Amino acid sequence: MLILTTGGTIDKIYFDATSKYEIGEPTIPHIFKEAGVTVPYQLVSLLQKDSLEMTDEDRALLHKHCSETAESQILITHGTDTICETAEYLQDIPHKTIVLTGALAPARFRETDAIFNIGTALGAVQSKTHGVYVAMSGHIFPAGSVRKNREAQCFEPITPLPLA
Amino acid sequence: MLILTTGGTIDKIYFDATSKYEIGEPTIPHIFKEAGVTVPYQLVSLLQKDSLEMTDEDRALLHKHCSETAESQILITHGTDTICETAEYLQDIPHKTIVLTGALAPARFRETDAIFNIGTALGAVQSKTHGVYVAMSGHIFPAGSVRKNREAQCFEPITPLPLA
């Protein structure tokens, strides 16, 4: 399994020295250790960005890594603001199972969705045959069928437009 | 989705009044709330037992519930000592995806595998087509192919016996 981290809320930590929150080391190894995960994986910390700052170049880099790896199972952590856009961008990659997830609250918080979401993504990436998915709000959404509802702070299916 | 809880370490709480640890209310609703899960589900608290105390009658009851429900996705929380046996017991149920999970440390602990494991099971139960699985140690093991390694405190594939 290949794990790619790109930044986002999930990896945010707090620096007292500057009173700032910045993206820290990937939190996945800590989460896996606490959960006793024995699945072998390779982790690449590709980017450290808020997802609103992700550029087309960044997405091209991510696409390249997903396409070129020999691994068929890829788990990606990503900021939640543009995770749905990135999922769509990767949608044309064949023969692989790619699951993106993130968090609304940093993994270092006492109350967080990060640990659960990583679990959901790990369960899905090993179970889906092929395709690109977003694992958020407990759902496994196919890429292109999901959006973030910022007011309700959850992810929901895109409602099909009414026919004319 | 149908969620059946049977007890086990995952739901253990501590009663100061008696200085005892007992199986409490199912922890899943709390975990789902914190993780912002919006997947609809029905929860049935079927048993409150340590899994070493599970009887054939208990397993028959569980089998009956899994067989008779109209739901095709079933998530079961179960004590880890006999979770593999129970998974095998349910293996003949057709047309359903059944994922069993549990925890080595109670969900109420600060360090626990419970939240992650529930996440993994939820990801798998929505992604596997049919069959019975045990979601532990980050893996999605097919029923009949997994055992608990008590010394190493993890779950591992059953090694096939060497041919004579």
Add this chain to the structure above:
Amino acid sequence: MLILTTGGTIDKIYFDATSKYEIGEPTIPHIFKEAGVTVPYQLVSLLQKDSLEMTDEDRALLHKHCSETAESQILITHGTDTICETAEYLQDIPHKTIVLTGALAPARFRETDAIFNIGTALGAVQSKTHGVYVAMSGHIFPAGSVRKNREAQCFEPITPLPLA
């Protein structure tokens, strides 16, 4: 400062191998590390008992350690069921500040009074001039004036009996 640990709920951990809760290593060093405590101290793990099992011999041992140490500030962790009795037993030790505390939920729990109570006791033991105190429920009760209310799960002042 001398810290004596005697067991009790505060230090209880869970062993999956036996599905039992037992008294583990003293939790104070972990709590101090997380809180960034730089106060020098010597820790002696004197007993590992539920406080209902504390004998007169155990209390005599504790009394001896408190009396003989050169330290004038002593913090004791103790099971909550008989912490008030032990505080009274130590009340005749002169020239020292002794603060006993414990917890209603183990320190390893996600929700626990252990961390806060150790903090309260550490604040009190460095601030009171002399005497024996029980730090529970946010109060610093003088020994002999406090009891555990098991129904309400808190510590309260002993109400003086009405005069006949």
Add this chain to the structure above:
Amino acid sequence: MLILTTGGTIDKIYFDATSKYEIGEPTIPHIFKEAGVTVPYQLVSLLQKDSLEMTDEDRALLHKHCSETAESQILITHGTDTICETAEYLQDIPHKTIVLTGALAPARFRETDAIFNIGTALGAVQSKTHGVYVAMSGHIFPAGSVRKNREAQCFEPITPLPLA
């Protein structure tokens, strides 16, 4: 007891909607509830500021509140960057015990000094006779004798200058 909150890291929360960390509601009621604190208190949320932004006007407001209250025990939560300066500013208030504390990591974090520090301050404010103190790093420092060591991320006594 009077509790005054002024902001600082201890009360910082994260808003996913803006990907920003801001000062939220005072965390003390949550901490007290979890710890089972039964001490009666009045809480006034006086300011919501990073302590580097505290002005002389802010400190005058704090001074006025401490001077005019009928309560003799006052606990103040404060950002750690200028907590020592504020403590000195309050030093001339007579007949009261004032304890300031804060945190290097927000109370909402899984690993934080906030809960412990509030405990230490609560223990000290009920135990010291009179004066102004800073409760940090497990110590109860008298105002005017302490500074923050930003590199070491702890509070330490001010070393007296060597004589010429």
